[in-house]
Amino acid sequence: MSDKKKGIRKGLTNYGDDGFSLYLRKSFIKAMGYSDDALSRPLIGITNTYSGYNACHANVPDIIDAVKRGVMLAGGLPIDFPTISLHESFAFPTSMFLRNLMSIDTEEMIRAQPMDAVVLVGGCDKTVPALLMGAASAGVPAIVAVTGPMMTGTHHGERIGACTDCRRFWAKYRGGEIDADEVEELTNQLVPTVGTCGVMGTASTMALMTEAMGMMLPGGAAIPATFADRPRHAELTGTRAVAMAAEELTPNKIMTEAAFRNALRVLLAIGGSTNGIIHAAAMAGRLGIDIDLDAFDALGRDVPVLVDLKPSGQFYMEDLHRAGGLAPVLRELKDLLELDALTVTGRTLGEEIDALPASYPQNVVRPFDDPLYPGGGMAVLRGNLAPDGAVIKQAAADPALLVHEGRAVVFTSLADMAERMDDPNLDVTENDVLVLQNAGPIGAPGMPEAGYIPIPKKLAERGVKDMVRISDARMSGTAFGTIILHVAPEAAIGGPLGLVRNGDTIRLDVPNRVLELNVDESELAERRADWTAPPPHRGAERGYLNLFLDAVTQAPEGCDFEFLRKRR
Numbered sequence: 299m300s301d302k303k304k305g306i307r308k309g310l311t312n313y314g315d316d317g318f319s320l321y322l323r324k325s326f327i328k329a330m331g332y333s334d335d336a337l338s339r340p341l342i343g344i345t346n347t348y349s350g351y352n353a354c355h356a357n358v359p360d361i362i363d364a365v366k367r368g369v370m371l372a373g374g375l376p377i378d379f380p381t382i383s384l385h386e387s388f389a390f391p392t393s394m395f396l397r398n399l400m401s402i403d404t405e406e407m408i409r410a411q412p413m414d415a416v417v418l419v420g421g422c423d424k425t426v427p428a429l430l431m432g433a434a435s436a437g438v439p440a441i442v443a444v445t446g447p448m449m450t451g452t453h454h455g456e457r458i459g460a461c462t463d464c465r466r467f468w469a470k471y472r473g474g475e476i477d478a479d480e481v482e483e484l485t486n487q488l489v490p491t492v493g494t495c496g497v498m499g500t501a502s503t504m505a506l507m508t509e510a511m512g513m514m515l516p517g518g519a520a521i522p523a524t525f526a527d528r529p530r531h532a533e534l535t536g537t538r539a540v541a542m543a544a545e546e547l548t549p550n551k552i553m554t555e556a557a558f559r560n561a562l563r564v565l566l567a568i569g570g571s572t573n574g575i576i577h578a579a580a581m582a583g584r585l586g587i588d589i590d591l592d593a594f595d596a597l598g599r600d601v602p603v604l605v606d607l608k609p610s611g612q613f614y615m616e617d618l619h620r621a622g623g624l625a626p627v628l629r630e631l632k633d634l635l636e637l638d639a640l641t642v643t644g645r646t647l648g649e650e651i652d653a654l655p656a657s658y659p660q661n662v663v664r665p666f667d668d669p670l671y672p673g674g675g676m677a678v679l680r681g682n683l684a685p686d687g688a689v690i691k692q693a694a695a696d697p698a699l700l701v702h703e704g705r706a707v708v709f710t711s712l713a714d715m716a717e718r719m720d721d722p723n724l725d726v727t728e729n730d731v732l733v734l735q736n737a738g739p740i741g742a743p744g745m746p747e748a749g750y751i752p753i754p755k756k757l758a759e760r761g762v763k764d765m766v767r768i769s770d771a772r773m774s775g776t777a778f779g780t781i782i783l784h785v786a787p788e789a790a791i792g793g794p795l796g797l798v799r800n801g802d803t804i805r806l807d808v809p810n811r812v813l814e815l816n817v818d819e820s821e822l823a824e825r826r827a828d829w830t831a832p833p834p835h836r837g838a839e840r841g842y843l844n845l846f847l848d849a850v851t852q853a854p855e856g857c858d859f860e861f862l863r864k865r866r
């Protein structure tokens with residue numbers, strides 16, 4: 299290989315003598331049995347996000363095997379390397395706190411080690427955005443292979459799957475409809491196979507957005523983790539990575555403004571997770587692209603929800619796969635998409651849509667003129683309570699609450715909410731508006747998925763299923779309800795959400811995109827003057843928490859670290 303910047307010669311360790319560095323590198327890697335022929339090939343890195351804590355990634359070893367096969371069939375040399383693995387329910391305080399750390403790990407390991415292209419193997423919610431953020435910053439040709447969704451299980455004859463049903467049954471338990479023994483029984487069935495959550499949660503959303511953005515080979519997003527199609531797609535991904543290395547098809551050529559708009563249109567059409575907006579903003583920021591919330595809202599007015607999956611609809615990801623995966627969605631949206639956007643195949647999105655297999659009858663993806671939900675699946679709200687915006691997934695809300703005025707019942711922190719929510723003496727009615735403060739990127743910290751504020755126990759026991767709930771937190775894509783999230787700026791940095799007091803009146807008007815606190819400006823000015831920041835988090839004087847609090851941006855900028863965003 300003559301080009302010093304390719305293959306094993308790439309990014310030589312700095313000893314001040316390149317010849318010595320290469321000689322040393324070759325000596326060490328040959329200890330693993332590689333021949334000179336193997337080491338002369340294009341090197342394809344593969345992120346190994348396997349972890350014994352991460353059931354969503356349990357099939358990563360199989361995917362890596364298949365990717366390696368594909369790379370070798372195309373004449374490359376595959377080498378996998380570890381990166382951080384994040385599972386939603388095994389990350390304290392919350393996986394979002396660690397997403398940026400994973401992206402830094404990914405970026406620096408891609409840059410530090412020789413590779414001509416990289417296959418990004420991810421799946422669980424934060425992993426795909428973290429991998430793409432890192433790869434976008436590293437600037438090496440990159441392609442995504444996801445682990446794929448889990449299958450559904452059954453409970454007492456009813457089909458169930460993580461994690462919309464996890465929440466539904468937990469709400470039943472809180473309402474006294476099922477007992478603790480049945481909850482235990484459910485833990486055997488809610489996650490019956492490996493793979494990512496089987497509904498339109500954040501993992502499914504990010505997989506479909508990634509395919510729509512052009513960073514995954516067509517047809518890959520919805521294949522279940524346990525299907526033979528999954529490693530077959532991974533094998534093709536490995537093969538394509540070798541060609542991408544030769545073509546120097548770097549992420550900035552694919553992840554363009556048009557590609558992000560296409561991904562956001564798909565986010566709306568699939569009834570995807572609100573987390574998709576935050577991750578899109580973070581990924582785009584790595585390439586110097588801003589995701590404008592009002593522009594997103596405007597896109598939403600043209601894009602109906604087409605995919606009939608939980609939590610907005612009735613089906614599961616395995617049904618979407620059988621219905622054709624993303625293909626029928628792209629076909630229905632074709633007139634709205636920017637078809638010139640380039641994809642990892644080297645062809646445009648328009649060319650890929652033209653090459654899709656023939657359609658067939660199915661009932662999971664609705665026709666554009668007969669949608670599941672006619673308005674945008676999500677709306678961006680503004681007003682004196684959210685000057686920099688807030689988000690609601692209106693498709694998963696109670697339509698009767700989309701225009702609502704109610705009395706605020708305020709919880710000042712997650713701990714306060716946990717302590718008082720089930721107090722029988724809590725002064726709350728079903729017409730009130732539950733407000734959670736200090737649960738944003740800095741306040742919590744890490745902006746946990748606590749925006750799905752539980753219905754107070756005494757109301758749940760009376761059968762109340764939904765109320766207007768507002769916070770600066772996020773919500774799992776698997777959750778549902780009239781829930782306003784991502785309020786910016788957040789309460790902990792002095793945002794107006796932190797000025798709300800018990801008994802204030804809050805006005806929500808989703809059709810007109812309004813979120814207002816009915817308190818006059820002079821009173822708010824007094825409260826602002828009296829406001830004090832919450833006490834510092836324990837351990838904040840050092841380490842990653844210190845870095846996080848110092849550098850994290852607000853939700854509209856994707857909660858990325860300011861120093862990781864591309865400088866203009």
Ligand code: FES
Nearest residue numbers: 354422494495501
């Ligand atoms: Fe991993 Fe839901 S917990 S995708």
